[in-house]
Amino acid sequence: MTASIERAKGAAPGSARLGATRHQLRADAQRNHARVLEAARAVFAEQGIDAPMTLIAEHAGVGIGTVFRRFPTKQDLVVALVQQRGEQLVEAAEAALASDKPGDAFRSFVSLAAEQQIRDRGFCDSIGTQLFAREDLRELFDGVRERVGRMLDRAIEAREVRSDIVAADVLFVLHGVARTGLMLEDGAPGVWRRYLGLALDGLRPEAATALPRKAPTKRQVDNAACGGG
Amino acid sequence: MTASIERAKGAAPGSARLGATRHQLRADAQRNHARVLEAARAVFAEQGIDAPMTLIAEHAGVGIGTVFRRFPTKQDLVVALVQQRGEQLVEAAEAALASDKPGDAFRSFVSLAAEQQIRDRGFCDSIGTQLFAREDLRELFDGVRERVGRMLDRAIEAREVRSDIVAADVLFVLHGVARTGLMLEDGAPGVWRRYLGLALDGLRPEAATALPRKAPTKRQVDNAACGGG
DNA sequence: GCAGAAGCGGAGCAGGCACTCCGGTTACAG
DNA sequence: CTGTAACCGGAGTGCCTGCTCCGCTTCTGC
Numbered sequence: 329m330t331a332s333i334e335r336a337k338g339a340a341p342g343s344a345r346l347g348a349t350r351h352q353l354r355a356d357a358q359r360n361h362a363r364v365l366e367a368a369r370a371v372f373a374e375q376g377i378d379a380p381m382t383l384i385a386e387h388a389g390v391g392i393g394t395v396f397r398r399f400p401t402k403q404d405l406v407v408a409l410v411q412q413r414g415e416q417l418v419e420a421a422e423a424a425l426a427s428d429k430p431g432d433a434f435r436s437f438v439s440l441a442a443e444q445q446i447r448d449r450g451f452c453d454s455i456g457t458q459l460f461a462r463e464d465l466r467e468l469f470d471g472v473r474e475r476v477g478r479m480l481d482r483a484i485e486a487r488e489v490r491s492d493i494v495a496a497d498v499l500f501v502l503h504g505v506a507r508t509g510l511m512l513e514d515g516a517p518g519v520w521r522r523y524l525g526l527a528l529d530g531l532r533p534e535a536a537t538a539l540p541r542k543a544p545t546k547r548q549v550d551n552a553a554c555g556g557g
Numbered sequence: 558m559t560a561s562i563e564r565a566k567g568a569a570p571g572s573a574r575l576g577a578t579r580h581q582l583r584a585d586a587q588r589n590h591a592r593v594l595e596a597a598r599a600v601f602a603e604q605g606i607d608a609p610m611t612l613i614a615e616h617a618g619v620g621i622g623t624v625f626r627r628f629p630t631k632q633d634l635v636v637a638l639v640q641q642r643g644e645q646l647v648e649a650a651e652a653a654l655a656s657d658k659p660g661d662a663f664r665s666f667v668s669l670a671a672e673q674q675i676r677d678r679g680f681c682d683s684i685g686t687q688l689f690a691r692e693d694l695r696e697l698f699d700g701v702r703e704r705v706g707r708m709l710d711r712a713i714e715a716r717e718v719r720s721d722i723v724a725a726d727v728l729f730v731l732h733g734v735a736r737t738g739l740m741l742e743d744g745a746p747g748v749w750r751r752y753l754g755l756a757l758d759g760l761r762p763e764a765a766t767a768l769p770r771k772a773p774t775k776r777q778v779d780n781a782a783c784g785g786g
Numbered sequence: 787g788c789a790g791a792a793g794c795g796g797a798g799c800a801g802g803c804a805c806t807c808c809g810g811t812t813a814c815a816g
Numbered sequence: 817c818t819g820t821a822a823c824c825g826g827a828g829t830g831c832c833t834g835c836t837c838c839g840c841t842t843c844t845g846c
Contacts, residue, residue, distance in 0.1 A: 353822090353823095354812085354813060354814080354821095354822060354823065355813070355814090356812070356813070356822095356823070356824085357813095357822075357823060357824090360823090360824085380803065380804085381803085381804065381805085382803085382804095385825095385826095390825080391824060391825035391826055392804090392805085392825080392826065393805095393806080393807085393808095393823095393824065393825055393826065394823080394824060394825070396804085396805060396806080397823075400805090401804085402804065402805090456740045490758075493755070497751070497752075497755070500737045500740070500741070500752060501737070501752065501755060501756075503736075503737055503740075504733035504734060504736055504737040504752065505733055507732075507733055507736045507737075508729045508730070508732055508733040508736075511685045511729070511732075511781045512729070512773055512777065512778075512781040514780070514781075515773075515776075515777045515780035515781050516773045516774075516777040516780075516781065518770055519770050519773050519777070521769040521770050522726070522768050522769060522770035522771075522772065522773075523726075523729060524769075525766065525767075525768040525769050525770075526722070526726070526756070526759040526760065526768065527733075527755070527756070527759055528759070528766070529719075529758075529759040529764045529765060529766050530755045530756055530757070530759025530760075530764070531755065531759075532764040532766075533764075534763045534764035535758045535759070535761040535762075535763035535764030535765075536758060536764075537754065537757070537758050537761075538754075539751050539754040540750040540751060540753075540754050541747055541748050541750050541751040541754075542751075543751065544741055544744075544745045544748050544751075545745075547744075548741065548744045548745040548748070551743070551744035551745075552740045552743075552744050582793090583791095583792060583793065583842085583843060583844080584843070584844090585792095585793070585794085585843070586793060586794090586843095589793085589794085609833065609834085610834065610835085611833090611834095614795095614796095619794080619795080620794060620795035620796055621795080621796070621834090621835085622793095622794065622795050622796065622835095622836085622837085622838095623793080623794060625834085625835060625836080626793075626794085629835090630834085630835085631834065631835090
């Protein structure tokens with residue numbers, strides 16, 4: 329269940345090597361690790377998270393055994409990919425926070441985040457799986473949310489965004505847009521931008537109407553992202 | 558593949574039946590048909606469309622063989638359920654069209670439609686499957702869309718809704734809200750209303766911003782609902 | 787009450803999946 | 817070059833699906 333991705337090769341077999349330091353992967357193993365990641369990225373992005381592992385092995389030009397040696401579980405592989413995406417998000421958020429036009433920065437961050445999910449079906453699928461239960465990912469997710477929160481504060485202060493929403497709201501709305509966008513993407517590429525536009529207009533202060541419910545608490549959000557279903 | 562769901566209740570039981578028409582189901586078969594539908598409704602609503610057929614049989618108190626005799630395919634069973642939901646939608650739309658407050662009527666219709674998906678996970682799952690490729694469902698879907706279109710026209714004329722959206726937009730936004738809402742529903746029941754509120758505010762004229770893309774064409778919508786993925 | 791048709795149930799089938807296991811191969815230290 | 821630990825590949829396993837098949841049971845018209 330909680331298999332660690334990295335090869336925790338334990339105490340060195342015959343030699344007097346220190347048990348503490350894990351030694352480096354062999355060259356071919358390193359190559360394969362990279363190949364698998366790359367292939368998984370491509371396959372999951374196009375086919376979604378339900379793509380079979382054999383397909384990834386095939387795409388990477390290695391045997392399935394090799395895939396599972398590098399990533400003991402399908403989930404481990406997915407987590408590795410989601411982690412990359414998360415880091416990209418943090419980076420983008422950081423850039424948005426550096427801008428001096430809070431409204432525009434906010435909107436283009438959101439747009440970028442949506443596009444990320446549109447272009448990577450697997451990433452979109454991953455959200456809402458019990459995936460974020462894992463400590464490592466939860467931490468990353470919190471980082472994103474915290475930055476979005478700051479981004480939001482600035483945009484609200486600039487009267488570019490309604491004042492009754494929180495960071496989690498943005499992420500949820502985002503995911504909703506991506507989900508619907510993906511339904512249409514094959515037949516009408518780019519229409520997701522239309523729905524993102526509608527969603528963003530809903531976040532503007534001009535049309536703001538009292539929301540019927542309070543924002544979900546952090547625990548509720550975590551439980552959701554982590555999925556109980 | 559194209560099995561008819563309804564139990565062609567034909568001529569009166571005891572009477573002289575024509576050889577051509579298929580006669581009525583036996584009493585126990587009718588009972589089981591109803592039981593299966595009921596069970597499927599309940600199971601799919603709670604667990605989503607991926608719930609195994611055996612579970613439905615169990616829940617209905619019949620063998621799997623019986624389930625598959627009534628509904629030769631899992632998809633047939635799902636279609637039967639979706640059809641019911643569609644008819645409910647048409648009904649609700651009709652009621653909304655009869656109201657003399659176009660804005661309120663529109664919003665409460667949308668709210669009802671969202672709730673329908675929230676309360677029936679299976680129905681929500683069904684949308685975006687290639688399900689709507691089937692003629693029978695497509696027709697029903699068109700009926701819903703046409704009514705939503707009229708509803709929309711009235712609301713737009715009353716300046717309660719922005720003028721640059723079409724019926725399909727509403728349905729897509731709706732589904733997006735439902736999808737996100739379902740993620741949270743277990744941990745924070747009812748929060749979907751918050752996101753529906755945000756979405757509805759995005760449809761108001763006050764904050765309307767030029768949308769970056771044209772609305773999807775009918776063909777594109779059908780292809781989407783019908784699913785290419 | 788009595789055929790016999792209609793219906794029932796659930797063992798079994800086929801297929802797809804994540805994951806394992808082990809004989810053979812390869813990289814690399816000495 | 818050589819020994820060996822690390823690594824590779826892919827046939828195989830176990831599990832879970834949707835769906836079928838057929839001997840048995842139940843309803844129903846006469």
